[in-house]
C-alpha cells in the first residue's frame with residue numbers, strides 16, 4: 001500500500017515537472033489569441049512584404065530588407081538556413097524564385113535576403129534593377145530542410161558555400177553566435193574574386209569573437225595581392241581545413257554544378273551521403289549539357305503542352321507551344337494570358353509543392369532530383385525541374 005502511494009506521489013511530481021517544462025518552452029509566448037491565429041502566424045498562406053532598405057553587398061549583389069505589412073502580424077518564424085519564395089510580376093508574367101533568409105531567426109522585425117544577379121536571368125535582374133524601397137512583394141512562408149538538427153547533425157558542422165550560397169550560412173552563423181551554441185563550425189567559402197567575398201567584415205568579426213567559428217576563402221580568379229587559397233573547392237583543401245571528416249556533418253549550398261562536384265569530393269573523403277545536406281540554387285544555364293539529356297533534342301526544339309485546369313468551376317483545356325529546354329513551370333508562367341500558375345516553393349525539385357499529374361508525353365527530369373516512388377508510379381511530376389521532350393498533357397485538376 002505504502003509503495004503504491006509512493007508511486008502515485010512520484011507520478012504526480014513527474015507530471016508537475018512536465019507541466020512546468022511545457023510552460024517554460026511555450027514556443028511563441030507573445031502570441032495568445034488562439035490556435036487558429038497561432039497556425040496562421042507560423043504557416044501563413046502568404047506573406048506581404050514591404051522593402052524598407054536596399055544595400056549594395058558587391059557589384060552584382062544587393063541586400064534587401066523587408067517588413068510585414070499585415071497589421072499586428074509579424075513575419076512568420078523560421079529556422080536559420082530556410083528560404084522564402086518571392087513572387088514578382090514582370091511585364092505581366094507572374095513568377096517566383098526562392099531566396100534564403102540571411103537575417104537571424106532570433107528577431108522577426110524584418111527579413112533580409114541577399115540577391116545576386118544571374119547573367120541571362122529573369123527575376124534576379126528585375127529585383128536588382130527595378131525594386132526600390134517602399135515596393136510591396138508577396139512571399140511564401142519560410143520553407144526548406146537546410147537547418148541545424150541537433151539530433152542528427154552532431155556538434156561539428158562543415159559549411160561549404162559557393163557565391164551567393166553564403167546567404168543561409170550567414171543566418172546560421174548569426175544564430176549560432178547569438179545563442180552561443182556549443183558547436184564547432186568550419187565555413188569554406190568559394191568566391192570568384194575578392195569583390196565577391198560577401199559579408200566579409202561580418203565573417204571576420206565572427207572569427208575574431210568566436211573561437212568555434214573558422215572561415216576559409218578559396219578564390220577561383222584571385223587577381224594580384226591575394227595570398228590565400230586559390231582554385232575550386234576540392235577534397236584536399238576541405239581536408240586541409242577540417243583535418244578529419246570524422247563526426248562532421250556537411251552542408252553544401254551553391255549552384256548545381258558546384259554542388260554535384262563538391263558532393264563527389266566529399267564522398268571521396270569517405271563521408272556517406274546521409275551526412276550531407278544541400279541546397280542547389282536555380283536551374284542549369286544549359287540543360288542540354290546535363291548528363292542524360294537526349295542528344296537528338298536541340299536547344300531550339302519546341303513541343304505542345306496541353307493543360308487542363310479549373311476556371312469558374314469548369315474544366316478548361318488549353319494548348320500552347322513551349323521550348324524543350326525550359327522547365328514546364330516556367331513555360332506555363334510565360335503564357336500570361338492563361339493567368340494560371342502552379343503552386344511552388346523551391347523551384348529545384350525538393351519541396352514537392354508543384355507536384356502535378358502528367359497524363360501523357362515524355363519529360364526529362366534533372367538527375368539529382370529525387371521523387372517519391374508513389375508519385376513516379378502514378379505519373380506525378382515536379383514541373384519546376386521537368387523539361388518536355390515530346391508533346392505533353394498535364395492535368396492540374398488531379399492533385
Ligand SMILES: Cc1cc2nc3c(=O)[nH]c(=O)nc-3n(C[C@H](O)[C@H](O)[C@H](O)COP(=O)(O)OP(=O)(O)OC[C@H]3O[C@@H](n4cnc5c(N)ncnc54)[C@H](O)[C@@H]3O)c2cc1C
Nearest residue numbers: 097098099100114115116121122123124164167281282330
Ligand atoms: C532554396 C534556394 C535558395 C536560394 N537562395 C538564393 C539567395 O539567397 N540568393 C540568390 O541570389 N539566389 C538564391 N537562389 C537562386 C534564385 O532562386 C534564382 O535561381 C536566381 O536568383 C536566378 O533567378 P533568375 O530568375 O534571375 O534566373 P533563372 O531562374 O535562371 O531564370 C531564367 C529563366 O526564367 C525564365 N524566363 C526568362 N525570361 C522570361 C520571360 N520573359 N517570361 C517568363 N519566363 C522567363 C526562363 O525559363 C529562363 O530560363 C536560391 C535558390 C534556391 C533553390
Ligand code: FES
Nearest residue numbers: 345347351352354
Ligand atoms: S517547387 Fe519545389 S519541387 Fe517544384
